[in-house]
Amino acid sequence: MTRRVTVLGAGPAGRGVAHRMMVAGLAVTVVEAHPDRAWHATYACWSDELPAWLDPTAIGAQVDSVHVIGTTAVEVDRGYTVCDTAALQRTLTLDDAHVVQGRVVAVDGERVRLADGTSVTGDVVIDCRGTAIRDAPRQTAFGIVVDAATAERYLDGAAAVIMDWRAGRIVNRDELPSFLYAVPLGHGEFLLEETCLAGHPALPLDELERRLYRRLGSLADGARRTERVTFPLIASGRRPWRLRPFPFGAAGGFVHPTTGYSVAAALRTADDLVGAVLDGADPARRVWSSSARAVYELRLRGLGVLLRLDPVQTTRFFEAFFAMPVARQRSYLSHRDDLAGTLAAMTRVFARLDTSMRATVARASAASPSASIPGWDAN
Incomplete structure (x- = not known):
C-alpha cells in the first residue's frame, strides 16, 4: 500500500524532500501558508555537496576555488556553487503533490490541524517549517547585488571571496565582527x-x-537590489532526533551551527529520509546515526566558541581553519556523520592557535551551548 506523507512547509528542505518522495512514488500532501511565494534568498554550497539528482539548471554560478582573507589571502582549492534561486524552486516541482494552503496550529500524531479548523492526515508527517526557537544565536547579513564590472573592482582577480575580515575591522573587542562575502550569482550579477x-x-x-x-x-553606488538575511543557527530542540513530528531542514538541525549552510545538507539527505519512509523505518534512526548525533553536538560546541571570540581572535581562528588541507576542512564543514574527521579537524585547528586562544577556546568548548537559551536543552 502506498504510504501517505504530509510535509509541513515548502521552503528548500520541504520542497526538496516532497519532490524526492514523489519521485519515489509516494503520495504527498504539502501544507504551506504561502505556497506561491517566490524565494529570494541566495543559496550556496561547496560543489561536492550537491546531490547527483539535482537538475543542473538550478545552478546559477560555479567557481573552481574561493578566497578567504584574514591578515593575508588564502585560496581554497574547492569548488563552490551558487544556486539560481528561482530555478531551484522551479525544478523542485510539486506538480504531483496535493498542496494545501493553510497555517498549521497543531500536530497530533498523524493529524495536522490548520487555523481554519480543517485537518490533514498522513501516515508520516515531516516538519520542515524552520526552527521554532526565537531567542537563539543567529546569522545576519545585508547585501547588495551589483554587475560583474563593479564586483571585479573589489575581487581583484578572485573568482569569489567567501570571507574577507580586513576592511572595517573593529577596534572595540566587545563588538561583534563581520566579514564581506562576494560571490557570483550568474546572469552577470554578483552578491556583495x-x-x-x-x-x-x-x-x-x-x-x-x-x-x-x-x-x-x-562601489555601493552600483547596487541593483538589496538582500537581507536573518535566521537561527540551531534546531527547534537540542536533540532534534527526539522531536515529533520528525523535523527536517532548519527545524531538524540541518543548519550547520558554525557556518549557517543548510540547503545542500537537506537535499543530500532527502533520499535517506525517503528510504526510511519506504521501509517503514524510524526516520530519526535512518537520518541521525550515532556518529551524526555526536558530530552535531561537536558543531554546537563550535558555535559556543564562535560566540565567545573577539574580532581579532575570530580572524585568527579562521586563518587556522583554512590553513588545513581541504580534506580536513571538508570533514568539518560538510560531512554530517564523519566523527573521526570532525574531531581531527577541530584538534588540528586547536593545535595551530596560540596559548591564549587555546585557553579561550577550551573554556568556550566546555560551556553548555544551550545555557543562555531558555528551555532549549530540555528537548
Whole structure:
C-alpha cells in the first residue's frame, strides 16, 4: 500500500524532500501558508555537496576555488556553487503533490490541524517549517547585488571571496565582527554581502548595512537590489532526533551551527529520509546515526566558541581553519556523520592557535551551548 506523507512547509528542505518522495512514488500532501511565494534568498554550497539528482539548471554560478582573507589571502582549492534561486524552486516541482494552503496550529500524531479548523492526515508527517526557537544565536547579513564590472573592482582577480575580515575591522573587542562575502550569482550579477556569522544577539541589519557601505565606498553606488538575511543557527530542540513530528531542514538541525549552510545538507539527505519512509523505518534512526548525533553536538560546541571570540581572535581562528588541507576542512564543514574527521579537524585547528586562544577556546568548548537559551536543552 502506498504510504501517505504530509510535509509541513515548502521552503528548500520541504520542497526538496516532497519532490524526492514523489519521485519515489509516494503520495504527498504539502501544507504551506504561502505556497506561491517566490524565494529570494541566495543559496550556496561547496560543489561536492550537491546531490547527483539535482537538475543542473538550478545552478546559477560555479567557481573552481574561493578566497578567504584574514591578515593575508588564502585560496581554497574547492569548488563552490551558487544556486539560481528561482530555478531551484522551479525544478523542485510539486506538480504531483496535493498542496494545501493553510497555517498549521497543531500536530497530533498523524493529524495536522490548520487555523481554519480543517485537518490533514498522513501516515508520516515531516516538519520542515524552520526552527521554532526565537531567542537563539543567529546569522545576519545585508547585501547588495551589483554587475560583474563593479564586483571585479573589489575581487581583484578572485573568482569569489567567501570571507574577507580586513576592511572595517573593529577596534572595540566587545563588538561583534563581520566579514564581506562576494560571490557570483550568474546572469552577470554578483552578491556583495556584509555578514555576522554568529551572534546572540547578532548584529542588526542596519549596522551591517552601515559597515557594508563603509567598506565598499563608491562601489555601493552600483547596487541593483538589496538582500537581507536573518535566521537561527540551531534546531527547534537540542536533540532534534527526539522531536515529533520528525523535523527536517532548519527545524531538524540541518543548519550547520558554525557556518549557517543548510540547503545542500537537506537535499543530500532527502533520499535517506525517503528510504526510511519506504521501509517503514524510524526516520530519526535512518537520518541521525550515532556518529551524526555526536558530530552535531561537536558543531554546537563550535558555535559556543564562535560566540565567545573577539574580532581579532575570530580572524585568527579562521586563518587556522583554512590553513588545513581541504580534506580536513571538508570533514568539518560538510560531512554530517564523519566523527573521526570532525574531531581531527577541530584538534588540528586547536593545535595551530596560540596559548591564549587555546585557553579561550577550551573554556568556550566546555560551556553548555544551550545555557543562555531558555528551555532549549530540555528537548
